[in-house]
Amino acid sequence: GGGAAAAAAAAANAAAMDVDVDVATWMGLPVASVPLDDLTPVPTPLMAAVLDADAAAAAAPSSPSSPLLAGSGGYGFGGGDGSDDDGEGGGAGAGDRTVAFADSPKMSTYLVAVVIGDIAKVETTTASGLTVRVWAREQFATATQYALDVAADILTHYEAKFGLPFPLPKCDLVAVPDFAAGAMENWGLVTFRETALLYDPAASSMFNKQRVAVVVSHELAHQWFGDLVTMSWWDGLWLNEGFATFTEFDGVQHAAPEFDIWQHFYDDNNEAAMGADAFSVSHPLTGRPVTSSEEIESMFDGISYSKGASVIRMASSYMDALQPNAFEDGIRGYLDAHKYGNADTDELWAALGAAMPAGDDAAQLPARLSTFTLNAGVPLVTFADAGDGRLSVSQARFYQSAYSRQAARDSGRSDADPVWWIPLTLTTQNGGAGIATAQALLAHGFEAREWGHTIAYDAAADGWLKANVGQTGYYRCNYPAAVWAALAQPGVLASMPVADRVGLIDDAFALNAALVV
Numbered sequence: 001g002g003g004a005a006a007a008a009a010a011a012a013n014a015a016a017m018d019v020d021v022d023v024a025t026w027m028g029l030p031v032a033s034v035p036l037d038d039l040t041p042v043p044t045p046l047m048a049a050v051l052d053a054d055a056a057a058a059a060a061p062s063s064p065s066s067p068l069l070a071g072s073g074g075y076g077f078g079g080g081d082g083s084d085d086d087g088e089g090g091g092a093g094a095g096d097r098t099v100a101f102a103d104s105p106k107m108s109t110y111l112v113a114v115v116i117g118d119i120a121k122v123e124t125t126t127a128s129g130l131t132v133r134v135w136a137r138e139q140f141a142t143a144t145q146y147a148l149d150v151a152a153d154i155l156t157h158y159e160a161k162f163g164l165p166f167p168l169p170k171c172d173l174v175a176v177p178d179f180a181a182g183a184m185e186n187w188g189l190v191t192f193r194e195t196a197l198l199y200d201p202a203a204s205s206m207f208n209k210q211r212v213a214v215v216v217s218h219e220l221a222h223q224w225f226g227d228l229v230t231m232s233w234w235d236g237l238w239l240n241e242g243f244a245t246f247t248e249f250d251g252v253q254h255a256a257p258e259f260d261i262w263q264h265f266y267d268d269n270n271e272a273a274m275g276a277d278a279f280s281v282s283h284p285l286t287g288r289p290v291t292s293s294e295e296i297e298s299m300f301d302g303i304s305y306s307k308g309a310s311v312i313r314m315a316s317s318y319m320d321a322l323q324p325n326a327f328e329d330g331i332r333g334y335l336d337a338h339k340y341g342n343a344d345t346d347e348l349w350a351a352l353g354a355a356m357p358a359g360d361d362a363a364q365l366p367a368r369l370s371t372f373t374l375n376a377g378v379p380l381v382t383f384a385d386a387g388d389g390r391l392s393v394s395q396a397r398f399y400q401s402a403y404s405r406q407a408a409r410d411s412g413r414s415d416a417d418p419v420w421w422i423p424l425t426l427t428t429q430n431g432g433a434g435i436a437t438a439q440a441l442l443a444h445g446f447e448a449r450e451w452g453h454t455i456a457y458d459a460a461a462d463g464w465l466k467a468n469v470g471q472t473g474y475y476r477c478n479y480p481a482a483v484w485a486a487l488a489q490p491g492v493l494a495s496m497p498v499a500d501r502v503g504l505i506d507d508a509f510a511l512n513a514a515l516v517v
Contacts, residue, residue: 115174128166162335172190210261229342238285249265276307280407317473352365379420380396381394397417429464466487478511
């Protein structure tokens with residue numbers, strides 16, 4: 001969620017604080033008096049308790065309008081009738097309503113949220129008994145139903161997919177006026193910019209409808225990736241944001257298949273990330289020092305979100321090609337092993353490796369995938385004419401210009417020209433034994449400057465050749481003139497799936513802009 005950057009900066013030094021909050025007269029209106037350190041045995045509370053409008057009015061009958069209270073803390077609410085003559089009861093006086101919270105689950109400090117406002121709700125209950133509510137200002141009440149339907153459907157889907165039920169008895173989604181971020185994944189009390197949660201069928205565009213589905217899916221993915229399991233420190237932010245960005249596509253595809261959302265993954269993520277990652281000043285997904293609130297905030301960028309999501313998708317595609325459902329099994333193991341706690345990148349890779357068939361692929365998976373998290377930059381896979389009807393394969397770091405390339409090398413950085421493990425996939429127009437043999441060899445990836453084999457390729461017989469099938473890999477591709485010529489023939493692009501078509505055009509433009517072709 002975009003709101004996590006501000007929350008992170010505020011929470012960077014909050015873990016050791018012992019805070020009491022007395023909000024008996026918030027904005028001159030009686031609300032509640034609750035010591036935060038009484039709410040939970042672990043460091044800070046989250047869940048929301050929301051007073052209905054009639055309950056708020058009863059709490060302050062002399063007030064012309066009373067705020068609704070959505071407080072971070074335990075679920076449920078209770079309290080007296082304001083008859084404490086001795087003035088005790090946490091600081092609430094006569095006529096006040098005291099809100100009591102049950103203990104929250106063990107959770108991270110940056111996920112605290114309190115919402116106070118004159119808001120109305122729609123709600124439903126899922127098959128598993130989870131209460132889901134969407135809140136907005138009264139005048140937008142008719143624009144909340146779509147978000148409610150999508151949220152309930154996605155939560156049910158995620159519970160089944162991850163093999164773990166939503167760990168709280170309710171989930172509130174609140175549209176907040178003038179909210180700075182797009183949304184924030186507070187556990188059980190998710191806050192949104194109004195335009196990211198509200199959809200009015202009579203007035204909103206189809207793009208707005210899709211955006212609501214995407215943002216809701218992203219923030220609900222965080223309820224597992226970020227809230228149930230939190231990265232160990234902010235240098236591993238991609239574990240939160242990369243996973244939520246990847247998983248949002250799965251949630252939208254389930255709840256709103258009419259958007260065919262997966263065909264947008266490449267241009268939303270790979271293309272965006274590779275544009276930023278092609279500069280010499282790019283940073284790795286993890287492993288760099290993060291010691292200040294400013295450095296925390298700087299982590300909320302396209303590398304953490306879009307490159308993180310792209311690397312996860314590449315891992316998923318590779319693992320499932322070797323053993324169906326291996327990636328999902330690995331993710332279930334990761335969430336279950338680290339629930340209500342922290343995890344780092346190595347622990348994710350270990351969980352994924354444990355889900356693979358025993359052998360070299362499982363043993364080497366953590367080190368292989370680490371080449372994409374510990375190194376900045378984008379790999380460029382180059383196919384070259386090796387003579388005698390064969391193609392060689394090599395890799396190097398791709399830079400958006402010769403200046404960036406030279407600046408990186410002059411800096412002496414260890415990742416100026418690294419070697420990645422690349423799960424390379426190939427397809428041709430007409431098939432062919434040479435391509436099939438090469439793909440079998442490359443199915444386990446290659447990790448060398450020069451691949452130790454060549455590929456038999458006959459342009460006349462095989463037709464066009466394209467690597468990175470389905471654009472599931474995080475790398476660019478360049479081809480010899482004969483292959484580019486075959487790809488440029490009329491009708492070739494139209495015959496390809498959308499993702500391959502978009503990826504091929506994107507590679508061609510990027511390579512041309514960098515004066516590579």
